[in-house]
Amino acid sequence: MNSFSKLDALHLKVRQNKWFNYFTVFNRVALAAGFLPAGGVKIMGERFTDLHNNQPMGHYLEALYHTGYYYTTIGILQVVAAMLLLIPRTALLGVLIYFPIILNICILSLAVRFEGSLLTAPLMVISCIYLLCWDYHKLKAILFSGTVVVTQPKITDNKFPFKFFSGVFAFLVLFVFTITHVFDLMPRNTVTDCKTQCDDAKNPGACNVFCECIHLKGQPFDKALDDYHTALKQ
Known part of the structure; x- marks a missing residue:
């Protein structure tokens, strides 16, 4: 069995597990909840935060606010990505739109050490990567055959994946500890x-x-x- 066959078998096994399906739905809903209000504010033409201009993130967001329809376009893309994520058949398209936007926010948050999204943005990036892996079969089909298989395998496994979720919990603890201790100084909001x-x-x-x-x-x-x-x- 080659590497692709092993990966396909593992992927199928994961998608047939009830708890992984629940976790996938949770990730989609959580990501959508993160972008719907943020995108709505931009579409309505309002400022995203009340940070003053001297604060590094505030300076960036103020400049972004004055970019006209570029600011509105980001909001539209955020809302569209969120809505697509909530529909199983379009969830992959949603995460493909979502991922570059949140990756940019993540890098920005780390660069200016903005506490408002210092924890959430990286976790949202990881959540997107998980969803991309969840739809690995679709991505593989698009890249190598030009067709998409949308058939959802029947759920046959109800066993709770303790090792996976224990790993997720351990990662979250380590991640939060690292992010909150890696920087010696923070600009804070005021x-x-x-x-x-x-x-x-x-x-x-x-x-x-x-x-x-x-x-x-x-x-x-x-x-x-x-x-x-x-x-x-x-």
């Missing part, structure tokens, strides 16, 4: 919130300067962070 972390910082004075440079002086995030790290070495 200068007051930012300064609450300074008492525990390696250099409280430099930390306060960092917060003021971000929120009061409007300096670029990377420059303020570099200045803080330089101060640590002195």
Whole structure:
């Protein structure tokens, strides 16, 4: 049995399991719930957050808000992706639209250390990858034969996959711990919130300067962070 045959057999076994089907529905609904309100706000032409312009994510979102129909188009795509995810026959198309959007949000959140989506965005990316794997047979058919097989295999396995869900739980714990400890300094949403972390910082004075440079002086995030790290070495 070659690698593709083994993968096909494993994939079929997973899709025949009742609990994996429930988990798939949960992922689709959760992802849809994440994009419907966010997309609706953009379609209505409203600002997505009330972050001030000096805050790194606020600066980006304010600029995005002023891009006209580009801002609206993102909202439309978010709503369309969410709606398609809720329909089993169109769920794959939905995740294919959803994935590049949330991947961009994930990278942005990590780049500016935005706590509002620092945990959720990466998890949504992983959720999309899971759904892509769930529809592996469709992707394989499109890429190699140009046709799509949409037949849902009959559910024949009711056994709860303890190993899989234990792994999911362990991953979530490790992920949350890593994300909340990997960054030495966060810009936070306001200068007051930012300064609450300074008492525990390696250099409280430099930390306060960092917060003021971000929120009061409007300096670029990377420059303020570099200045803080330089101060640590002195």
